[in-house]
Amino acid sequence: MLEIRIHGRGGQGNVVAAYLLASAAIGHGRHAQAFPAFGAERRGAPVAAFVRIGEAPIRRRCQVRHPGFLIVQDPALLEVPGTLAGLRPGGGILADGAKPGVAGRDGGEIVTLPATRLALEHIGRPVPNTALLAAFLTLTGLMPLSALIHALEARFSGPMLEKNRILVETAAAQVESGRWKEVVHGVAA
Amino acid sequence: MALPLEGSQALARTVALCRPQVVSAYPITPQTHIVEGIARLVADGRLECEMVSVESEHSAASVALGAAAAGSRAYTASASQGILLMSEVLFDIAGMRVPLVMTCANRAVSAPLSIWNDHQDAMAVRDAGWIQLYCASNQEAVDTTVQAFRIAEHCSLPVMVCVDGFTLTHTLEPLELPDQDQVDAYLPAYRFAHGLNPAEPRSLGTLVSPDHFTEARLGHHGALQRALGAIEAADADWAAVSGRGCGGLLEVRGDPQARTGILVMGSVLGTLEDAMDADPKGRRVRFLKLRSFRPFPAEALRQACQGLDTLIVLDRALSPGSGGIVGPEVKAALMDMAEPPRVHNLAAGLGGRDLPLDLYGRLLEAVEGADGPLPFTLIDADPTQLPEADRPDAPLMQEAP
Numbered sequence: 001m002l003e004i005r006i007h008g009r010g011g012q013g014n015v016v017a018a019y020l021l022a023s024a025a026i027g028h029g030r031h032a033q034a035f036p037a038f039g040a041e042r043r044g045a046p047v048a049a050f051v052r053i054g055e056a057p058i059r060r061r062c063q064v065r066h067p068g069f070l071i072v073q074d075p076a077l078l079e080v081p082g083t084l085a086g087l088r089p090g091g092g093i094l095a096d097g098a099k100p101g102v103a104g105r106d107g108g109e110i111v112t113l114p115a116t117r118l119a120l121e122h123i124g125r126p127v128p129n130t131a132l133l134a135a136f137l138t139l140t141g142l143m144p145l146s147a148l149i150h151a152l153e154a155r156f157s158g159p160m161l162e163k164n165r166i167l168v169e170t171a172a173a174q175v176e177s178g179r180w181k182e183v184v185h186g187v188a189a
Numbered sequence: 190m191a192l193p194l195e196g197s198q199a200l201a202r203t204v205a206l207c208r209p210q211v212v213s214a215y216p217i218t219p220q221t222h223i224v225e226g227i228a229r230l231v232a233d234g235r236l237e238c239e240m241v242s243v244e245s246e247h248s249a250a251s252v253a254l255g256a257a258a259a260g261s262r263a264y265t266a267s268a269s270q271g272i273l274l275m276s277e278v279l280f281d282i283a284g285m286r287v288p289l290v291m292t293c294a295n296r297a298v299s300a301p302l303s304i305w306n307d308h309q310d311a312m313a314v315r316d317a318g319w320i321q322l323y324c325a326s327n328q329e330a331v332d333t334t335v336q337a338f339r340i341a342e343h344c345s346l347p348v349m350v351c352v353d354g355f356t357l358t359h360t361l362e363p364l365e366l367p368d369q370d371q372v373d374a375y376l377p378a379y380r381f382a383h384g385l386n387p388a389e390p391r392s393l394g395t396l397v398s399p400d401h402f403t404e405a406r407l408g409h410h411g412a413l414q415r416a417l418g419a420i421e422a423a424d425a426d427w428a429a430v431s432g433r434g435c436g437g438l439l440e441v442r443g444d445p446q447a448r449t450g451i452l453v454m455g456s457v458l459g460t461l462e463d464a465m466d467a468d469p470k471g472r473r474v475r476f477l478k479l480r481s482f483r484p485f486p487a488e489a490l491r492q493a494c495q496g497l498d499t500l501i502v503l504d505r506a507l508s509p510g511s512g513g514i515v516g517p518e519v520k521a522a523l524m525d526m527a528e529p530p531r532v533h534n535l536a537a538g539l540g541g542r543d544l545p546l547d548l549y550g551r552l553l554e555a556v557e558g559a560d561g562p563l564p565f566t567l568i569d570a571d572p573t574q575l576p577e578a579d580r581p582d583a584p585l586m587q588e589a590p
Contacts, residue, residue, distance in 0.1 A: 019193070019361045026191065031362075032362070034361045035355070035359055036355075036359055058362070058459075059460070060459055060460040060464075061356050061457070062544055063543045151193070
């Protein structure tokens with residue numbers, strides 16, 4: 001089972017990102033679960049959400065304390081205490097950033113891509129979640145991008161869906177396909 | 190096919206499948222997405238139903254009461270302070286023996302203010318005379334909601350479906366929703382035996398003298414006790430229709446041969462089951478999943494406890510000045526056993542405190558080697574957060590000299 005924690009700020013679509021990732025996995029025949037860390041839901045406040053993906057039904061409902069991966073929607077949160085807490089050794093951090101990059105961080109690796117900028121360009125809104133998820137699936141090889149597109153189809157239609165589809169493909173092209181394929185096995189819970 | 194659904198949205202769609210004719214709700218905090226989802230289904234023309242937005246939970250319960258008494262299948266949902274505000278009407282609904290269904294998205298009660306999960310709200314109305322069914326998962330919440338309408342209408346009693354707030358209501362997971370045909374076949378058309386009808390005028394809930402009040406209570410108490418069979422039957426019948434049962438009144442899980450048991454209500458079960466399977470010490474327990482808290486299935490509980498040496502009852506609420514709430518009821522029921530297990534009453538997870546995997550080991554270690562029942566303990570509390578005078582080891586309060 002893989003555990004993922006998503007950090008962002010209220011209004012950035014943090015819970016939506018968690019729901020989309022779990023929905024993509026369920027649509028792809030996996031078992032998955034997504035839920036927010038239960039904090040005050042204020043716009044701009046740091047928030048977190050959890051995703052579990054596995055081959056078997058997921059029974060536990062506790063918070064994710066030792067995620068294998070972090071998805072960070074606001075790079076400023078990387079400096080906030082607690083954001084990196086509990087990351088499994090060798091785990092991966094995927095974060096929004098000014099430009100694409102890879103670096104070592106906290107015993108793991110951080111990959112950045114300009115997710116907010118891509119979202120602004122393609123869908124006209126500063127919400128990095130879809131671009132980050134596309135990059136995450138590409139890095140980990142967990143599922144094909146079509147699983148994410150399928151999950152987006154439940155939320156969007158028409159031109160907006162088409163714009164999201166282009167955003168997914170553009171964001172995926174900015175990261176190295178399969179780079180975290182081995183990490184996935186190393187950080188399984 | 191299992192769909193990725195948030196618990197609240199799944200419940201909204203499930204309620205719609207039950208074809209309610211009136212849904213009333215106070216649509217702001219503490220409310221869940223359930224009534225929001227129902228309102229959308231009505232607005233989109235996908236559910237033919239009178240959706241009444243009211244000005245308080247007191248009114249939400251009153252509208253549901255009036256609608257059901259007048260012959261409509263009615264539903265409402267609330268939690269926390271909302272349950273407290275409607276509590277006066279909850280007693281009325283039950284006392285009038287009006288069948289309706291409410292989801293309680295279980296949350297803590299103020300003060301201090303908390304919006305997070307525990308069972309204090311439902312426990313506060315434990316004695317209102319409603320059937321209370323607790324759900325261990327969102328799938329059970331879906332299936333119990335359908336069953337609740339059948340039980341309510343069969344028994345002429347209101348049913349509260351207790352679903353852990355946030356932990357279930359805000360969690361997305363794969364869920365099987367029933368087909369409309371399955372629900373239609375399972376739920377007969379609504380009929381209330383004592384319904385209001387201008388052709389045959391009658392009063393509900395009117396003033397009774399001391400000559401009759403006790404008998405009204407006696408009848409109500411008996412109706413709840415007789416509902417035990419209806420709850421089991423409703424679950425078995427639904428399992429035959431849908432392929433999914435929820436464990437009737439009480440379900441034994443885990444290792445049925447184990448001499449140590451853990452009794453829980455609600456969604457902590459899955460975490461404890463995972464923890465048992467991954468326990469580095471290989472400790473196995475018999476889990477007792479108590480689904481029906483009202484009516485209280487004392488006989489089923491005694492059966493489920495046969496062969497146990499030790500039973501840990503994990504409460505998710507507190508009766509200040511006494512201790513746990515489920516724990517003492519379990520102890521009372523087991524008094525009649527020839528060889529009852531030793532019962533330890535612990536509580537955890539108040540006000541949304543996370544119930545982690547290591548809770549399993551902590552529960553077992555807390556009672557290990559005890560030569561008598563432990564005093565009631567909030568097992569995940571940190572007394573050092575308190576001023577010394579409030580700590581459990583503080584001296585007894587003395588009268589002022």
